[in-house]
Amino acid sequence: xxxxxxxxxxxxxxxxxxxxxxxxxxxxxxxxxxxxxxxxxxxxxxxxxxxxxxxxxxxxxxxxxxxxxxxxxxxxxxxxxxxxxxxxxxxxxxxxxxxxxxxxxxxxxxxxxxxxxxxxxxxxxxxxxxxxxxxxxxxxxxxxxxxxxxx
Amino acid sequence: xxxxxxxxxxxxxxxxxxxxxxxxxxxxxxxxxxxxxxxxxxxxxxxxxxxxxxxxxxxxxxxxxxxxxxxxxxxxxxxxxxxxxxxxxxxxxxxxxxxxxxxxxxxxxxxxxxxxxxxxxxxxxxxxxxxxxxxxxxxxxxxxxxxxxxxxxxxxx
Numbered sequence: 541x542x543x544x545x546x547x548x549x550x551x552x553x554x555x556x557x558x559x560x561x562x563x564x565x566x567x568x569x570x571x572x573x574x575x576x577x578x579x580x581x582x583x584x585x586x587x588x589x590x591x592x593x594x595x596x597x598x599x600x601x602x603x604x605x606x607x608x609x610x611x612x613x614x615x616x617x618x619x620x621x622x623x624x625x626x627x628x629x630x631x632x633x634x635x636x637x638x639x640x641x642x643x644x645x646x647x648x649x650x651x652x653x654x655x656x657x658x659x660x661x662x663x664x665x666x667x668x669x670x671x672x673x674x675x676x677x678x679x680x681x682x683x684x685x686x687x688x689x690x691x
Numbered sequence: 692x693x694x695x696x697x698x699x700x701x702x703x704x705x706x707x708x709x710x711x712x713x714x715x716x717x718x719x720x721x722x723x724x725x726x727x728x729x730x731x732x733x734x735x736x737x738x739x740x741x742x743x744x745x746x747x748x749x750x751x752x753x754x755x756x757x758x759x760x761x762x763x764x765x766x767x768x769x770x771x772x773x774x775x776x777x778x779x780x781x782x783x784x785x786x787x788x789x790x791x792x793x794x795x796x797x798x799x800x801x802x803x804x805x806x807x808x809x810x811x812x813x814x815x816x817x818x819x820x821x822x823x824x825x826x827x828x829x830x831x832x833x834x835x836x837x838x839x840x841x842x843x844x845x846x847x848x
Contacts, residue, residue: 552701559705560712564841565773568712572772576712604769611774626845629702 543628546621548594553579553587555625558596561614562622567600570610588612596621705845713842715771718835723828725763730827732756733797734820737804775838785841789834796826 549558556577561568568576574584591597596618600611614622732752739749768774778784780791800823807816 552704555701556705556708559845560708563709563712563843563845564775564838565712566776567774569772572712572715576708576715578708578711626702626705633702 543624543631545628546625548591548596549621549625551587553577553583554591557584557587557591557612558614558618558622559626561597561612562619562626567611567613570612573612591618706843709843709845712773713839716773716835716839716842717771718767718832719770722763722767723831725759726831727824727828729756729760729763730824731820734800734804734823737801737808737816738820741808773842786834786837789830789837793827793830793834796823796830800826 549555556579557573560573560576570581570584574581577584579587588597588599592599595615598613598615600613602609602611733756736749736753739752743749778786778790780787780794800819803819804816804823807813807819
């Protein structure tokens with residue numbers, strides 16, 4: 541992988557905003573960007589401010605009647621950063637998809653060979669809780685012994 | 692905001708989001724009706740220059756058509772929430788062939804009308820103007836489809 545990721549646009553909300561603005565449109569309105577990215581008003585406001593402060597985003601505020609309208613566009617620096625980051629993602633996807641069939645095959649063969657096990661992980665006594673599992677960025681309820689056996 | 696985009700599935704998500712943005716780019720009925728009116732006025736040019744009394748200026752009609760075209764574009768931008776970049780015919784872009792087609796149809800129909808009116812074939816000239824309006828509207832639809840494909844694909848090819 542030769543292209544490099546940009547830590548500023550690495551979070552998915554910021555990447556979505558930048559990638560949508562880099563997709564061929566000149567200016568995109570707040571509501572259109574929010575709906576396309578599937579994020580809330582507050583997330584878009586917060587992340588757009590971060591991108592604007594970094595010099596990646598240009599913001600134009602106006603009003604139609606009493607309704608405020610905010611328009612966004614990428615700056616030249618923002619376009620370069622998004623292009624580099626997307627190139628890195630494409631390379632990452634290509635490398636992962638090139639590796640995946642072998643890994644999947646190995647895992648299937650390994651599972652076939654392994655004996656079915658209902659043993660608890662070492663250090664977990666009966667009735668004790670397992671440590672919480674981080675899934676989708678949120679800490680889940682700690683697993684109990686019965687759940688661990690079922691997994 | 693800790694969720695990172697290092698996952699290659701992020702690319703698939705971006706494709707879906709671009710598709711959503713591209714789907715907003717649709718022509719409302721009033722835009723098509725307005726565009727038909729603008730082109731009808733433009734193709735009525737050869738008739739007005741020939742049949743209007745001498746000394747009567749035709750430029751107010753064309754100025755009104757240009758103003759209506761600008762107004763339509765402004766309304767479309769407000770409705771869709773997407774403003775596309777302006778590109779002249781010299782800059783290479785996926786929409787360039789359609790832009791050239793619009794120009795060629797405009798020139799060809801205008802010249803055909805002039806020849807037909809000169810030969811006294813008024814009905815044929817009116818038919819040519821109608822065909823010209825239909826062709827320009829078709830080009831408009833194709834241009835929009837090209838823009839949608841460009842948005843979906845993530846930029847100019």
